Amino acid sequence: QVQLVESGGGFVQAGGSLRLSCAASGRTFSAHAMGWFRQAPGKEREFVAAIIWSGRSTYYGDSVKGRFTISRDNAKNQVYLQMNSLKPEDTAVYYCALDTTPYGTTWDPTSIGSWGQGTQVTVSS
Numbered sequence: 001q002v003q004l005v006e007s008g009g010g011f012v013q014a015g016g017s018l019r020l021s022c023a024a025s026g027r028t029f030s031a032h033a034m035g036w037f038r039q040a041p042g043k044e045r046e047f048v049a050a051i052i053w054s055g056r057s058t059y060y061g062d063s064v065k066g067r068f069t070i071s072r073d074n075a076k077n078q079v080y081l082q083m084n085s086l087k088p089e090d091t092a093v094y095y096c097a098l099d100t101t102p103y104g105t106t107w108d109p110t111s112i113g114s115w116g117q118g119t120q121v122t123v124s125s
Helices: none
Strands: 003-007 010-013 018-025 032-039 046-051 058-060 068-073 078-083 092-102 112-115 119-124
Touching (some): 003 092, 003 112, 018 032, 018 092, 046 068, 046 078, 046 092, 058 068
Parallel strands (some): 010 119
Antiparallel strands (some): 018 078, 032 046, 032 092, 046 058, 092 119
8 A cells, every 4th residue: 555645735925836755655656657646625626737657658638738747766755736816716735646556657536546645736816
């Protein structure tokens, strides 16, 4: 069983930046694609970004393209989400997720097997 713990959330003004981290333990992290999702109050969970096990392919939701960057450090068992040019509509709880398929060549959200507990990001106008 894998454990995912997010950190780095907080309060920031519009136009600012934050970097989220997700630490994984209990599984061969380096073999699995990782993703970030977010959920705002009263809204459905939304896909933000994903990165395959090797880091060679990344995926982004339309609302964050050009502003957010996902990366990973397999030696540290961590995945990151660099968020720039933040907007009030980016306010949400951000969750990291692990794709259970080992060495997959694409991101497959139907294979998500683990979620973190979430970290709050609040962007003021």
